[in-house]
Amino acid sequence: MDTGLTGKRALVLGASKGLGFGIAQGLADEGVRVAIASRTMDGSKAAAEKIGKGVLPFICDTGKADQVDALVRDVTAALGGVDILILNSGGPPPGKAQGVSSDQWRNSFEAMFVNLVRIADQMLPGMIERKFGRIISVISSGVIQPIPNLAISNAIRPALVGWGKTLAAEVASSGVTVNAIAPGRIATDRLKQLDAANAERTGRSIEDVATAARGGIPAGRYGEIEEFGAAAVFLASEKASFMTGSILRVDGGQISAT
Ligand SMILES: NC(=O)c1ccc[n+]([C@@H]2O[C@H](COP(=O)([O-])OP(=O)(O)OC[C@H]3O[C@@H](n4cnc5c(N)ncnc54)[C@H](OP(=O)(O)O)[C@@H]3O)[C@@H](O)[C@H]2O)c1
Numbered sequence: 602m603d604t605g606l607t608g609k610r611a612l613v614l615g616a617s618k619g620l621g622f623g624i625a626q627g628l629a630d631e632g633v634r635v636a637i638a639s640r641t642m643d644g645s646k647a648a649a650e651k652i653g654k655g656v657l658p659f660i661c662d663t664g665k666a667d668q669v670d671a672l673v674r675d676v677t678a679a680l681g682g683v684d685i686l687i688l689n690s691g692g693p694p695p696g697k698a699q700g701v702s703s704d705q706w707r708n709s710f711e712a713m714f715v716n717l718v719r720i721a722d723q724m725l726p727g728m729i730e731r732k733f734g735r736i737i738s739v740i741s742s743g744v745i746q747p748i749p750n751l752a753i754s755n756a757i758r759p760a761l762v763g764w765g766k767t768l769a770a771e772v773a774s775s776g777v778t779v780n781a782i783a784p785g786r787i788a789t790d791r792l793k794q795l796d797a798a799n800a801e802r803t804g805r806s807i808e809d810v811a812t813a814a815r816g817g818i819p820a821g822r823y824g825e826i827e828e829f830g831a832a833a834v835f836l837a838s839e840k841a842s843f844m845t846g847s848i849l850r851v852d853g854g855q856i857s858a859t
Pocket residue numbers: 614615616617618619620621638639640641644661662663664689690691692693712739740741742754784785786787788789790791792
């Protein structure tokens with residue numbers, strides 16, 4: 602499949618490892634000029650070197666509006682604009698819905714919603730003017746089926762979906778698509794941390810927790826970041842020009858709801 606992505610420019614947030622890294626690698630393989638960001642320059646540089654292909658490293662904590670604005674400025678200066686924007690960030694701490702402090706809710710909402718939208722708002726005018734744009738949010742299967750003990754994720758990610766769905770209709774006639782990808786369980790450090798937290802909470806071994814989790818996935822395994830990245834490459838491609846306002850699941854069949 603010719604994705605038509607050669608020479609396009611992308612910014613991938615939260616990309617020093619995990620899902621963001623998988624997406625950055627997939628886009629770079631298609632000839633996209635990719636900028637990646639994470640909270641440390643060392644982390645971004647190491648990831649950029651690992652991918653090669655001219656990937657540019659930047660620093661940005663999505664919880665900090667000043668860093669977000671600096672990132673937009675620096676990436677625009679380096680690439681001349683962004684055609685593909687991947688809204689991704691670190692996951693919030695696990696925990697129950699009860700007893701989350703107001704400060705924690707506010708901080709998570711800033712990092713997982715407010716500042717992601719802030720970046721998109723600054724990138725959108727250029728996309729609309731060029732009549733091509735792809736905004737892709739990394740969300741979670743918890744949006745479709747809330748995940749126990751991940752209350753902050755279950756509560757905040759739907760905001761990104763509601764925003765994206767509304768925006769999709771506003772910009773559809775300008776060649777800009779807005780979609781989300783919902784990972785089920787993809788093998789990353791984040792998943793290892795969640796399995797470890799679950800093991801501690803329930804008094805089981807990490808291996809027992811992981812085996813039970815795999816048992817709940819029809820594919821019988823966790824997904825790989827390359828498989829997740831491939832979904833993002835498709836949504837970013839010219840071929841996905843009539844897909845907008847959608848949630849694409851990459852979950853090995855885990856979510857049983859239609
Ligand atoms: N893996 C899954 O199966 C799965 C399932 C559902 C949802 N998700 C969600 O998908 C997102 C990515 O998950 P992942 O599995 O790739 O996690 P990960 O392996 O922990 O990687 C997270 C990436 O985001 C960066 N990051 C963390 N906090 C950040 C922040 N405040 N600002 C900017 N960058 C930040 C990290 O780099 P630094 O630490 O260097 O900043 C790293 O590059 C998370 O929101 C996660 O909750 C993942």
